[in-house]
Amino acid sequence: MSALPGGAAEAVPLRAVDVASTRDRLLAAARSVVEEHGYGGASVAAISVAAGVANGTLYRHFGSKxxxxxxxxxxxxxxxxxxxxxxxxxxxxxxxxxxxxxxxxxxxxxxxxxxxxxxxxxxxxxxxxxxxxxxxxxxxxxxxxxxxxxxxxxxxxxxxxxxxxxxxxxxxxxxxxxxxxxxxxxxxxxxxxxxxxxxxxxxxxxxxxxxxxxxxxxxxxxxxxxxxx
Missing domain, CATH: 1.10.357.10 (Tetracycline Repressor, domain 2)
Incomplete structure (x- = not known):
């Protein structure tokens, strides 16, 4: 949140919160898959399943695997x-x-x-x-x-x-x-x-x-x- 004149707070847009949350889930999922299977076993499909998102979602948050x-x-x-x-x-x-x-x-x-x-x-x-x-x-x-x-x-x-x-x-x-x-x-x-x-x-x-x-x-x-x- 950011402060507005008079001490009020400006709410963070829900879209920004959703983007950050999805990105964090992808990072956590990728880390978990790498821990279990290494980089070679960390496919986009495996990471997406672990994060609970569609395969294409990864590329909306990261330029590449x-x-x-x-x-x-x-x-x-x-x-x-x-x-x-x-x-x-x-x-x-x-x-x-x-x-x-x-x-x-x-x-x-x-x-x-x-x-x-x-x-x-x-x-x-x-x-x-x-x-x-x-x-x-x-x-x-x-x-x-x-x-x-x-x-x-x-x-x-x-x-x-x-x-x-x-x-x-x-x-x-x-x-x-x-x-x-x-x-x-x-x-x-x-x-x-x-x-x-x-x-x-x-x-x-x-x-x-x-x-x-x-x-x-x-x-x-x-x-x-x-x-x-």
Missing amino acids: AELFVEVFRDVCGREVDAMRAAVEQVGQDGRPDPVERVLAPLDVFARRALQNRTLAWALLAEPVDALVDEVRLEYRRTYRDLLVGLLADAVDAGALPPQDAGLTAAALVGAVGEALVGPVSPRAEPASGTDDSLLSGLRDVCRRATGAPPRGPDRLPQGDGDRR
Whole structure:
């Protein structure tokens, strides 16, 4: 609503409300279908059925299926970034934050959430997608990297890590975690030789060594926010 002279409110036209509501339903439906079937299984027909609209309705709100997927990708990746940032904030709630743990915590949470929703993780990480969607995929990889750059720089400043090129280390960590997860979350994944916890523990150890952090005893894996929904 917008204010009119005298304090009265101007009602939002019902047509605008209907358009926004339908668009939101399409986005929610597309996200749900992608979570269950990946991008390859997210047909216009499947999304329309899930949203309760006719097939042609999608194209009245989005220029193409790819444009819809761009919005879905941004929404899902935004949630991942929020979960990673929340994991950082949870470190040191006792008032003694560990600078190295602040680097590892968001990587732990990202990997754990990926393993808890493999279909969605495959769509985010490696499933073949339209070029428009792939651009957003790269954009969010840079966002993940930038988050780690700041945390690595803080750890170096605190003397917890040796001097290093934080940008290079961050990019390497993002790449290593993503590549390590592609196999396990792939629809063609071979039976795992170990548990998810063993994979997460090993990945955490790799990331710790990559930062140059001094060795320590067995790490306790934080649970973080494992719920993607």
